[in-house]
Amino acid sequence: MIEKYAEIIGENELDAIYRIAEKLKGLSVLHVNSTPKGGGVAEILSKLVPMMNELGINTQWKVIRGDNDFFNVTKSFHNSLQNGMGNLNQDSFSIYEKWQDINASEIPLDYDVIFIHDPQPAGLIKVRKKGKWIWRCHIDISNPYPPVWEFLRKYVQQYDAMIVSSSVFGREDLNVPQYIVPPSIDPLSVKNREISRFTVERILRKFDVDPQRPLVTQISRFDRAKDPVGVISAFKGLKKHIDAQLVYLGSPASDDPEGDQVYQETVKAAEGVKDVHLLMLPPDSDLEVNAFQRGADVVMQKSIKEGFGLTVSEAMWKRKAVIGGNTGGIPLQIIHGYTGFLVNTPEEATHYLIYLLRNKQVREKIGQDAREHVRNNFLMTRELRDYLMVMLLSIQG
Amino acid sequence: MVASFLDLKARNPFEFYASYYPPVYAGRKAYTIEELMDGIRKVDGYSIFYHVFHPIFSSHVVPQDLHNDFAFWIRDELHDESLAYKVSDVEGAEPKTVEQVRDEILKILESSQNRVRADRPFHFITCRPVIYDTGKRAWSVGEFIDVLSSITMRSVVYHFVFRRVMGYSSRNDFSAWLEQEFHASALADRLSKIDPQTYVSEEVLREDILSLVERVIYS
Numbered sequence: 205m206i207e208k209y210a211e212i213i214g215e216n217e218l219d220a221i222y223r224i225a226e227k228l229k230g231l232s233v234l235h236v237n238s239t240p241k242g243g244g245v246a247e248i249l250s251k252l253v254p255m256m257n258e259l260g261i262n263t264q265w266k267v268i269r270g271d272n273d274f275f276n277v278t279k280s281f282h283n284s285l286q287n288g289m290g291n292l293n294q295d296s297f298s299i300y301e302k303w304q305d306i307n308a309s310e311i312p313l314d315y316d317v318i319f320i321h322d323p324q325p326a327g328l329i330k331v332r333k334k335g336k337w338i339w340r341c342h343i344d345i346s347n348p349y350p351p352v353w354e355f356l357r358k359y360v361q362q363y364d365a366m367i368v369s370s371s372v373f374g375r376e377d378l379n380v381p382q383y384i385v386p387p388s389i390d391p392l393s394v395k396n397r398e399i400s401r402f403t404v405e406r407i408l409r410k411f412d413v414d415p416q417r418p419l420v421t422q423i424s425r426f427d428r429a430k431d432p433v434g435v436i437s438a439f440k441g442l443k444k445h446i447d448a449q450l451v452y453l454g455s456p457a458s459d460d461p462e463g464d465q466v467y468q469e470t471v472k473a474a475e476g477v478k479d480v481h482l483l484m485l486p487p488d489s490d491l492e493v494n495a496f497q498r499g500a501d502v503v504m505q506k507s508i509k510e511g512f513g514l515t516v517s518e519a520m521w522k523r524k525a526v527i528g529g530n531t532g533g534i535p536l537q538i539i540h541g542y543t544g545f546l547v548n549t550p551e552e553a554t555h556y557l558i559y560l561l562r563n564k565q566v567r568e569k570i571g572q573d574a575r576e577h578v579r580n581n582f583l584m585t586r587e588l589r590d591y592l593m594v595m596l597l598s599i600q601g
Numbered sequence: 602m603v604a605s606f607l608d609l610k611a612r613n614p615f616e617f618y619a620s621y622y623p624p625v626y627a628g629r630k631a632y633t634i635e636e637l638m639d640g641i642r643k644v645d646g647y648s649i650f651y652h653v654f655h656p657i658f659s660s661h662v663v664p665q666d667l668h669n670d671f672a673f674w675i676r677d678e679l680h681d682e683s684l685a686y687k688v689s690d691v692e693g694a695e696p697k698t699v700e701q702v703r704d705e706i707l708k709i710l711e712s713s714q715n716r717v718r719a720d721r722p723f724h725f726i727t728c729r730p731v732i733y734d735t736g737k738r739a740w741s742v743g744e745f746i747d748v749l750s751s752i753t754m755r756s757v758v759y760h761f762v763f764r765r766v767m768g769y770s771s772r773n774d775f776s777a778w779l780e781q782e783f784h785a786s787a788l789a790d791r792l793s794k795i796d797p798q799t800y801v802s803e804e805v806l807r808e809d810i811l812s813l814v815e816r817v818i819y820s
Contacts, residue, residue: 216753220619223733371724374626382626384726539662580660593623593731 206255209585212391221585224592225259233263233595234315238278238324240267242487244387244514245321245342248587251390255588264315268307268325273299278324281356284349285323286511297355304328317595320363329362336598339366339380342387344511344532346373365598369512370533383594386536388587389517389578395490396521399498407495411451413481418448418561421500423493423518426454426467426484429509431529434550436473438506439480441554446561449479451496455487498522502560502567506553510534517582520544520574525567527556537582543574603818607743611782615745615774617737619756620730620763622647622655627725634679634715637671640725641707646767648727649699653691653706654762655728657800658754668799671706671723678719684709693798698768702798730763742783745775746814754803761810762797775810788817 210218235253237245249265256263270278277296284290304327313331320326321340329337339360345353345368357377360366365381368374374382389396405415413419420439424430432452439450452470456463467484474480485492497503503519503526510532517537519526526544528534538544545556560567580586627644631637641649652670656663663673672689675681687709693702735756739745749757760774770777776789791813800806 216755219735220621220733220753220755223735224621224731227733368626371624371626371726374628374724376628376630378628382628384624384626539664542662542664576659577662589621590623593621596731597623597729 206258206585206588208392209583213579213583213585217585217589221589221592222259224589224596225256225261227596228592228599229260231261231316231595231599232314233261233317233319234313235263235265235319235321236268236311236325236328237265237321238268238270238275247390248387248584249321251584252588252591256591259592261592266311268303268311268328270303270307270324274303281323281352282343284352285356286344286348288347288349290349290352292349292352300327300355304330317598319591323356326356326359329359332362336364336595337362338594338598339363340385341366341368341373342511344369344373345375365594367594370536372533381597383590383597385587385590385594386533386582387512387514388582388584389514389521390584391521393490395494396518397494399491399494403491404495404499407492408499411481411483413449413451413499415499417479418446419451419500420448420502420504420557420561421451421453421496421519422504422506423453423497423515424505424507426463426470428462428466429507431506431508432466432470433473434508434553435504435506436470436477436480437550438504438553438557440477441551442557442561443477443479445558447479448501448557448561449481451481451483451500453483453485453489453493453496455485455489493518494522497524500524502527502557504553504557505529505534506547506550507531507534513537514582516544517578520571521578521582523568523571523575525560525570526574527553527560537577538574539577542570543577544570606783606818607746608741609783610740611778613778613782614738614740615748615778617735617739617748617752617756618732618759619735619753620732620759621755622651622728622730622763624651624726624728627727629725630722631725632719632722633717634675634710634713637674637723638707638710640723641671641703641710644725645727646699646703647729648725649703650763650767651726651728653699653702653798654693654766657758657762657797657803657806659802659804663801665801668801674719674723675715678721678723679715679717681713681715681717684713684715691798692796693766694796695765695772695793697766699766700768702766730759732759742779742785742818745778746811749807749814750811754807757807757810758797758803761792761795761806766797788814791817 253265277299308331317336367383367385408415497519503524505516505528507529512533528538530546540546547553631640667673667689672685676685764770765773776792779785780789
């Protein structure tokens with residue numbers, strides 16, 4: 205499986221993975237998270253765990269369980285850690301503790317290295333018997349709701365190391381080593397692998413999009429953080445100059461009660477604007493996402509609040525010039541003027557849409573540099589290597 | 602004559618190791634020149650290495666015309682081009698170590714009158730090297746050149762930059778080996794003069810090392 209990546213990352217990079225993994229051979233490793241599928245964490249674990257086993261590291265993956273009360277509490281944790289606001293009471297913390305105890309009694313935790321992903325299972329550390337414990341935080345904890353962070357911090361302090369996705373998410377109130385490991389995309393997945401021009405055009409036509417005319421795409425949930433109304437506004441500005449089309453592709457999210465409301469707001473904002481396609485497809489529409497990213501002349505990710513925003517890397521990997529919001533992990537992926545453009549307002553987005561659609565050579569050069577930036581920094585093999593190195597450094601103390 | 606020099610066998614081979622430098626948040630950030638100076642004074646040597654020398658890897662993005670993270674941030678956030686260029690061009694050739702580079706950058710910053718407060722802070726990052734044996738060995742200068750032309754640049758930077766600037770050796774490993782095994786002082790001295798701080802592409806460094814070796818050997 206790992207060998208397949210040689211032609212993408214080169215033999216030297218692959219050789220480094222094998223040689224670093226050699227130092228970890230025979231270790232037992234456990235990953236613990238809160239969901240077996242759906243979401244970025246499960247997606248990356250479904251690839252990383254077999255790869256680590258292939259490298260001779262005995263790796264297992266366990267999922268904690270809980271009732272609706274527990275997952276409502278952890279959802280509130282998640283939101284309050286990312287947004288800095290919250291409304292939790294003592295009962296919430298008791299429910300969290302109760303399910304940590306239940307899971308600790310059910311999951312064997314006797315491993316050399318244990319990766320705990322995100323806040324949901326973080327409290328398992330309290331029953332630690334042996335091994336090195338590493339907390340992998342996939343979310344933005346730079347501006348958390350203080351009561352929730354204080355509750356979580358007392359667990360995090362007990363870990364041997366933690367991993368954050370960006371230095372921007374690092375914290376100054378911890379004395380645990382905070383390794384910086386950005387998330388990654390799998391270049392061989394259905395969402396990212398090469399597909400034929402014929403397939404791209406077939407899918408575009410299926411949704412009444414004309415492959416011969418300029419196309420702008422944004423792949424995002426209908427969520428205010430992704431600024432869909434701002435995307436429409438930027439497109440309206442573009443339409444005054446260029447006869448382009450817009451595809452905004454989202455998926456219904458069962459855990460997002462605001463989704464439908466935001467969708468309606470977007471529909472209203474798009475009223476009277478020609479060539480706007482607001483598509484709501486099932487969450488597993490990976491081939492369609494691939495096709496709309498490849499079929500686009502310019503891709504947008506005009507978020508006003510973002511975690512890491514891996515859809516940016518997905519589009520960049522497909523050699524697309526991306527216009528992204530200047531927030532969260534997007535500036536790590538888009539180096540303004542080199543691998544894309546960062547914007548703060550719809551007007552700025554309109555400006556760069558016009559610039560890029562008028563200048564094919566510029567967008568091809570940016571697209572090529574963007575792909576190399578992703579190859580160097582945001583592919584899954586890099587994340588695998590980073591995990592191996594964090595394990596090694598943690599064991600060496 | 603040249604052919605025989607290239608084929609001379611060393612008593613000890615050059616053993617090619619390589620290293621990655623996983624970044625670790627250093628727990629401090631800066632919004633102003635004063636805070637930047639405070640951070641530069643207090644972070645460990647690995648942090649200076651990471652911000653000043655690690656951008657030699659193209660995966661560590663800085664603009665082509667600025668050579669290190671400090672200069673990039675000063676221009677982008679404090680809008681001080683003149684200061685950014687001075688910090689960008691700080692000398693890193695032998696025998697400078699990260700400690701001397703740290704002092705030199707502080708000296709440049711102390712003379713600044715910039716009082717701008719950045720919208721986005723500078724995040725100090727440090728790193729921990731993860732070193733591995735590539736398995737490659739060179740027993741002669743000829744073999745050394747052959748390996749150098751294809752080996753991972755992680756190895757070249759480890760031997761040519763990291764060990765020397767971190768003070769693990771007083772001279773880069775290539776020059777030390779060429780001098781010790783072949784008394785090739787002219788070649789060793791010329792290599793020592795290459796300043797790795799001004800490179801922002803590892804492949805350009807490789808080309809420059811190889812073409813210098815070729816020039817000296819065939820001159």
